[in-house]
Amino acid sequence: MREVLRSAVRASFHLVTGAGLSVVCYLMIGLTLLAATATACVIGAGMLPETVRVLRGLAGFERRRVAAWLGTPVPERYLPLDQGSLLERVRAAGSDPGTYRDLRWLAAQLLYGLVLCYAAMVLWPLGLLVDGVWCGLARRPAVLLPRLSELATLEARISRQLLLPSPSARLSERIDQLAATRAGAVAAHGAELRRIERDLHDGAQAHLVALSMRLGLARRAYDQQPAAARTLLDAAQDQAEEALAELRHVVRGIHPPVLTDRGLVGAVRALAAGSGLEVSVAVQGLADGPEDGGRAPAAVEAAAYFVVAEGLTNAAKHSGADRATVELWREDGMLRVRVRDEGRGGADEGSGTGLLGVRRRVAALDGSVCLTSPSGGPTVVEVVLPCAW
Incomplete structure (x- = not known):
């Protein structure tokens, strides 16, 4: 019951914050109407870009709040408001699809933010009464209080759906990403x-x-x-x-011949054996040999091989560690690689070309690289490579 109460309090705080945000949205709607009227009268045209800037900040706060509850970030995509003349900034503020999606969320938040908060206020006394008797006398799991978490999740999902960039904006972002990947x-x-x-x-x-x-x-x-x-x-x-x-x-x-001869797992084991460190290799869902079954495409295997090679080389040369861990596994059409050493940490991509080369090689395959290396260690390089098996 204590865990249920703790979860209910956290959900209620989320819903109360959403209700408070609804009040701010009410004020923001008035400010937006004032800015639109002033812009239509030409005299106050400069108000529109600044009002849109405030609106973006409010929507950004909601994105962070939703991401904290759901555990997944909410992307954003806006046209810049600080470039060009006043007329160009007004045009950017008025023609940005992101602005209209923020306004749509602003209007909707007034309704569902308050309604769900009121529902939580009604649910609390009923939940304490019913669940207290249900858990205390009947020795059964709580029934009503867990619904508060469901209300908070519903509120977060509605906000996420309203604040996601438009399909055209996501397509434009994808094009920019592919252009940068191609350049790399x-x-x-x-x-x-x-x-x-x-x-x-x-x-x-x-x-x-x-x-x-x-x-x-x-x-x-x-x-x-x-x-x-x-x-x-x-x-x-x-x-x-x-x-x-x-x-x-x-x-x-x-292209290392050992990849053709032994496959990715065998090649990584050979790297581990010759690294000069005590390296443990953990494999899941990959063929342990050159067999065709369970193998990724040659380009993906080569990229994974060079990631492991660079990680173990850096660990041996710079980290001061005497042991490391390499993990390879399949997951949802992805090949995931993680190299971890127990050294001094402090790895920096800008200090050499090795990690930058790894990032470019992985980006060319539409993958991602995550480097974690706090001072004092450990250093973890994790790579995700999409591939067809």
């Missing part, structure tokens, strides 16, 4: 090409040039100095092996 993918692709070119030029090409020179010297010395020629050929063989090792390193950076 192009930048990541360019950086990858420059890295491959640099590795080939400074590594494999240098070894192949030296190999060619040694073979030329060996050919000249073959007839007159067989021993020297043999020494040069031995050095040339070593040079060829070094060139092959460099080429394997470049290929591994493009």
